[in-house]
Amino acid sequence: MRNFFRLLHEVRRYWKVLLLIGVLTLMAAALGLPGPLIVKYLVDHLVNRQPFSIFAVFCALVGVAIASGLVGFALTMSVTYLGQRFKLDMRRKLYGHMQTLSLGYFEKNQTGKLMSNITNDVATLDQLIGGGFVTLVSDLVTLTAVLIIIFTMNWQLALVGMSVFPFYIANYLLHIGKIKSTADDIREERDVMLGDLQEKLAGALVVKSYAKERSEVLQFVGQNRSLLNLNVRQGVLGTRLWTIAEFIGSGLGVALILWFGGRQVMQGNLSPGALVAFVSFITGYLYGPILRLIQLNDQIARTNAALRRIFATLDTEPNIKDRPDAIPLPPIQGAVRYENVWFEYEPGQPVLKGINLDIKPGMMVALVGQSGSGKTTMINLLQRHYDVTEGRITVDGYDLRDVTLLSLRKQVGVVIQETILFNTTIRENIRYGRLEATDEEVEEAARAANIAHVIEGLPRGYDTRIGEEGIKLSGGEKQRLAIARAILSDPRILILDEATSALDSETETLIQEALEHLMQGRTSFVIAHRLSTIVKADLIVVMEKGVIREMGSHQELLQQGGVYAGLYNQQFKVALDAIQTEGAAA
Amino acid sequence: MNNFSRLLSYLKPYRARVVMAVGLMVLVTLTALPMPRITQYVIDVALPKKQYHALNYVFLMVVLLYLVRGTISFLLNYTISWLGQRIVFDLRFQSYRHINRLSLAYYDKRQTGKIMARVIDDINVIQYMITGGFVTLITDILTLVVVIPVIFWMDWRLAFISITVVPIYVACYKLFLKRIRRLSEQLREKWDALLGALQEKIAGITVVKAFAREEHETERFMLTVQDNFSLGMQQAKLNRTLGVVATVIRAVGTGLIFWMGTKLVLGEQLQPGELIAFVGYIGYLYDPSVRLVDFNIQAQWAGAAMDRVFETLDTRPEITDAPNAITIRDMKGAVEFRNVTFGYEPDNPVLRNINLKVEPGKVVAIVGPSGAGKTSLVNLIARFYDVTEGAVLIDGVDVRQIRLESIRRQIGYVSQESLLFSVSIRENIAYGNKEATEEQIIQAAKDADLHDFIMSLPDGYDTKIGEDGIKMSVGQKQRLAIARATLTNPRILILDDATSALDSKTEANVQQALERVMKGRTNFVIAHRLSTIVNADQIVVMDRGEIVDIGTHAELVARPGVYKNLYDEQFKSAQEEALSALLG
Numbered sequence A: 001m002r003n004f005f006r007l008l009h010e011v012r013r014y015w016k017v018l019l020l021i022g023v024l025t026l027m028a029a030a031l032g033l034p035g036p037l038i039v040k041y042l043v044d045h046l047v048n049r050q051p052f053s054i055f056a057v058f059c060a061l062v063g064v065a066i067a068s069g070l071v072g073f074a075l076t077m078s079v080t081y082l083g084q085r086f087k088l089d090m091r092r093k094l095y096g097h098m099q100t101l102s103l104g105y106f107e108k109n110q111t112g113k114l115m116s117n118i119t120n121d122v123a124t125l126d127q128l129i130g131g132g133f134v135t136l137v138s139d140l141v142t143l144t145a146v147l148i149i150i151f152t153m154n155w156q157l158a159l160v161g162m163s164v165f166p167f168y169i170a171n172y173l174l175h176i177g178k179i180k181s182t183a184d185d186i187r188e189e190r191d192v193m194l195g196d197l198q199e200k201l202a203g204a205l206v207v208k209s210y211a212k213e214r215s216e217v218l219q220f221v222g223q224n225r226s227l228l229n230l231n232v233r234q235g236v237l238g239t240r241l242w243t244i245a246e247f248i249g250s251g252l253g254v255a256l257i258l259w260f261g262g263r264q265v266m267q268g269n270l271s272p273g274a275l276v277a278f279v280s281f282i283t284g285y286l287y288g289p290i291l292r293l294i295q296l297n298d299q300i301a302r303t304n305a306a307l308r309r310i311f312a313t314l315d316t317e318p319n320i321k322d323r324p325d326a327i328p329l330p331p332i333q334g335a336v337r338y339e340n341v342w343f344e345y346e347p348g349q350p351v352l353k354g355i356n357l358d359i360k361p362g363m364m365v366a367l368v369g370q371s372g373s374g375k376t377t378m379i380n381l382l383q384r385h386y387d388v389t390e391g392r393i394t395v396d397g398y399d400l401r402d403v404t405l406l407s408l409r410k411q412v413g414v415v416i417q418e419t420i421l422f423n424t425t426i427r428e429n430i431r432y433g434r435l436e437a438t439d440e441e442v443e444e445a446a447r448a449a450n451i452a453h454v455i456e457g458l459p460r461g462y463d464t465r466i467g468e469e470g471i472k473l474s475g476g477e478k479q480r481l482a483i484a485r486a487i488l489s490d491p492r493i494l495i496l497d498e499a500t501s502a503l504d505s506e507t508e509t510l511i512q513e514a515l516e517h518l519m520q521g522r523t524s525f526v527i528a529h530r531l532s533t534i535v536k537a538d539l540i541v542v543m544e545k546g547v548i549r550e551m552g553s554h555q556e557l558l559q560q561g562g563v564y565a566g567l568y569n570q571q572f573k574v575a576l577d578a579i580q581t582e583g584a585a586a
Numbered sequence B: 001m002n003n004f005s006r007l008l009s010y011l012k013p014y015r016a017r018v019v020m021a022v023g024l025m026v027l028v029t030l031t032a033l034p035m036p037r038i039t040q041y042v043i044d045v046a047l048p049k050k051q052y053h054a055l056n057y058v059f060l061m062v063v064l065l066y067l068v069r070g071t072i073s074f075l076l077n078y079t080i081s082w083l084g085q086r087i088v089f090d091l092r093f094q095s096y097r098h099i100n101r102l103s104l105a106y107y108d109k110r111q112t113g114k115i116m117a118r119v120i121d122d123i124n125v126i127q128y129m130i131t132g133g134f135v136t137l138i139t140d141i142l143t144l145v146v147v148i149p150v151i152f153w154m155d156w157r158l159a160f161i162s163i164t165v166v167p168i169y170v171a172c173y174k175l176f177l178k179r180i181r182r183l184s185e186q187l188r189e190k191w192d193a194l195l196g197a198l199q200e201k202i203a204g205i206t207v208v209k210a211f212a213r214e215e216h217e218t219e220r221f222m223l224t225v226q227d228n229f230s231l232g233m234q235q236a237k238l239n240r241t242l243g244v245v246a247t248v249i250r251a252v253g254t255g256l257i258f259w260m261g262t263k264l265v266l267g268e269q270l271q272p273g274e275l276i277a278f279v280g281y282i283g284y285l286y287d288p289s290v291r292l293v294d295f296n297i298q299a300q301w302a303g304a305a306m307d308r309v310f311e312t313l314d315t316r317p318e319i320t321d322a323p324n325a326i327t328i329r330d331m332k333g334a335v336e337f338r339n340v341t342f343g344y345e346p347d348n349p350v351l352r353n354i355n356l357k358v359e360p361g362k363v364v365a366i367v368g369p370s371g372a373g374k375t376s377l378v379n380l381i382a383r384f385y386d387v388t389e390g391a392v393l394i395d396g397v398d399v400r401q402i403r404l405e406s407i408r409r410q411i412g413y414v415s416q417e418s419l420l421f422s423v424s425i426r427e428n429i430a431y432g433n434k435e436a437t438e439e440q441i442i443q444a445a446k447d448a449d450l451h452d453f454i455m456s457l458p459d460g461y462d463t464k465i466g467e468d469g470i471k472m473s474v475g476q477k478q479r480l481a482i483a484r485a486t487l488t489n490p491r492i493l494i495l496d497d498a499t500s501a502l503d504s505k506t507e508a509n510v511q512q513a514l515e516r517v518m519k520g521r522t523n524f525v526i527a528h529r530l531s532t533i534v535n536a537d538q539i540v541v542m543d544r545g546e547i548v549d550i551g552t553h554a555e556l557v558a559r560p561g562v563y564k565n566l567y568d569e570q571f572k573s574a575q576e577e578a579l580s581a582l583l584g
């Protein structure tokens, strides 16, 4: 219920539409009342064979119907508008909020589930708003009006008609708990299915290369089977509630009225027409709304799970956000300092342990070291995807936590280890680096990344789509596009996290030359396992298990004869051997 | 309508229940009939004659009637919702199974989100139609069939009048139908686009954040949502207009009946109660036309959804087992490319005239510039795609003549991008071989030099990856993917740049272990770091879709060419240093 009030709070924004709906509802309710009364008039005259103006009755009936049709039109349109508008705004809010959340959030939640939050959960709410929520008001109004009318018509009969109420409520209370919990189960099960589905579809290559299609289908079937059972269960509960309610209302209630009302007519306390009107009031305007109210409750129960999840998302605070007093980072020189940086993703499992690093503007820094030693983590921290656990990182003397995220990330360009491109044209993909870049600048960047000739070789050139309805690129081509994208963003600090691992050395050298030129006077970080990529770096940082083991230029490190020298010898063994033998021969 | 009957064919296996449902529908319809007559009886007979005892019977009758009606309609609803859910289940199962059968080319061309939309949303829409509108429609039709004779029997003049207004409604309906239909299709498409974009941007959030594009993305997303909004409104408008027409027609019809009926009553040709009963019955006549509007929305949605679901089901997998395909039990691992030409698009070959023969048990390295076609070449071995010309043979048999499953079960393929699933590390490793014992899993992890890392985690092999779990570094993922591949004990192992994120030391460890594990098996290794492959039995050098050279490392460095250039470039610094060391 708390969530429900919060929902009301969300809806409050649309008070104008709500007001309109309220007025229209009242009109619709009012227009519903004359019908039975006209019928009463008609029947009474007919039974007593009294002549009357048929034409007037006809006009009244048709007039009321047309009016209520039009009001109904306006009403449903505004309700639809409200529902759609609400969905629109809610989706914007959710998506916008998700965007502000930090990477950690996305790592912990499957893509499919997040999607479901934005699509399904919001749609569920819409059903409530567009459905029961609005009839709630009109039903309450109708209910009051009808109660007044029937009590003035004949209060004893009205009391009899209402005597079935308690059963109604009892029936409802009996069912609602179970319906609610089943709704929760369904949501959960469905999310699990969506999460898995998304992952397995995105990972089709793996599924196929292990010939696992059949077992995947089986698993999917398993999930669907439990979903099937839950849904059927939900259906049974809902129908039972409904059927019993209908029996109590239309069956028992009407029977009582005919029985008691009939007596009243015979005793002359009620006209036959009034009895007919009574029945139609009770079935059409009393039990109907009550049934709908019950349904509404059922809907609220169903929505509850969705509501909870939506608000849970909205309540998730981004781990990383601007301080209230954060200032925009002015254009930077590119001096980066790690001061005794400790960091852990999971509490108690430090990944970086006391990193100290001082980088002058314009330096090219290489990070090497064992897989899993924390290189990417260093980079993540520099972009402030996470906050350090201890110590601090500064850029040009500004602590990263004191400046706005936007101003920081705008000046730091990265090519991440796993290339991600989007489903649009090549041009748009590169332009993602700087949206206002001209076509020339895009092509310039492509040339620097040594991908221009590949693109130009395509029939549609830069307008070739990637992915859907387009082509797929090779691993190295993707990396080069990602590099072009980063180059275009014109960063003050450029980070290449194994950005050339899928490139042959020749292409790599060409790109490096272009970058050297472009990055003149800017700081760059390069992570690479192929040491030929980094020999030219001003500073090579060798990492091991979260600490810096060695630091220095290529020459210095070789002379030290430590970890780096070991890696070097291993990788260049062939060449070294070859030269040795050549030398020996010479 | 064609799709519609196809949908109905899904009901075939549940014939008994369908028959039962129809029977129940008939019963429900029949139980609706007595009520107006009872009212008539009360007004025309019981009340004027002051028969108190008759009222008792009426009371009993009504209660009984609704008891019966309630029971039947409960059974009906249950049966229907069961059937609806069951069809959803069957359709989903079929679609998913079918999508799994489709070859990689299908996935290359589609966003994951859109495929999901087909498996989930479209089928849901169909279900709503079946359990919702469809049932009402059938009940309504049944009611019509019963009610029309009844009213004609009661009073043919009134009956005739009440029917005259129906054609007007039908005409209006026809007029709107096309536009509503078109809108529904557009809506489905927009919805697809929304899901596609959503999935992509959530999965690619790292890039969004790296470029600080959050706001831009939110705006873009809004545009899609906005489209959905305006289409939804348009659709509502059309439907509601139709709704107004239906209401008005209904009112006019009822009004006419009262008019005519009053004349008849006053002329003593009709009892007042009969007139009331009559009006009650024509409610059954007109209500369906109002309801038809609602059904229409659902039906149009479902129609668009059905088109897409069946389109998916009708997509032929490009790669399927030949009817006479054979199973190779113990693959030896001889691979031959015979005059292979291959292109993803027919007119744009990526591989040209490839001839390559690999003996079982050999280690073959493939090198060459990015985009040369290395990945494409190895993709043909596991038959992810079919050659355009020529043939790929395993153990002397054309891969198109071997059962897919028997090929893929015996090939270990580690792709360029390591994909892991959100389950525990153990389950990820055992993905290809669910029967693997704990020792085998640990051994595979050890071979991939990952065991120590795993043991350093508090939950060890039970650590979850991804959702609610940890994220691994790229090199760790690569090693896990290797462990996963070796655990299936493949006869052919393909490593597509699978150690690029490993430092040379770790890589050497992994290689040593692999050498032992893969002894006597055929290995394909793609790598850009030449130190990875110098020891290969055979190095295949590719450039622009062709094999330009084959030989051992020693042979290849001895002659000028692509390989020599790559080698020089990569080892330049080492050579310079070594030389300077030698010289001075």
Ligand SMILES: Nc1ncnc2c1ncn2[C@@H]1O[C@H](COP(=O)(O)OP(=O)(O)OP(=O)(O)O)[C@@H](O)[C@H]1O
Binding pocket: A471, A472, A473, A474, A475, A476, A477, A502, A503, B108, B344, B345, B350, B369, B370, B371, B372, B373, B374, B375, B376, B377, B416
């Ligand atoms: N699914 C696909 N659809 C269309 N074209 C493709 C597809 N996959 C690859 N290509 C194209 O085929 C060519 C060869 O790609 P391939 O992936 O075989 O190269 P590669 O040698 O493995 O390169 P890299 O070293 O960069 O991974 C590339 O130009 C690429 O754009």
Ligand SMILES: Nc1ncnc2c1ncn2[C@@H]1O[C@H](COP(=O)(O)OP(=O)(O)OP(=O)(O)O)[C@@H](O)[C@H]1O
Binding pocket: A107, A345, A346, A351, A370, A371, A372, A373, A374, A375, A376, A377, A378, A417, B469, B470, B471, B472, B473, B474, B475, B476, B501, B502
């Ligand atoms: N989001 C995360 N949550 C939890 N643990 C993580 C996360 N990201 C990385 N780790 C862990 O932190 C450690 C360091 O990872 P990192 O990605 O920095 O390594 P790396 O040096 O870049 O390795 P590689 O060369 O393999 O890419 C690894 O043990 C990894 O499992």
Ligand SMILES: [Mg+2]
Binding pocket: A375, A376, A377, A417, A497, B473, B474, B475
């Ligand atoms: Mg990394």
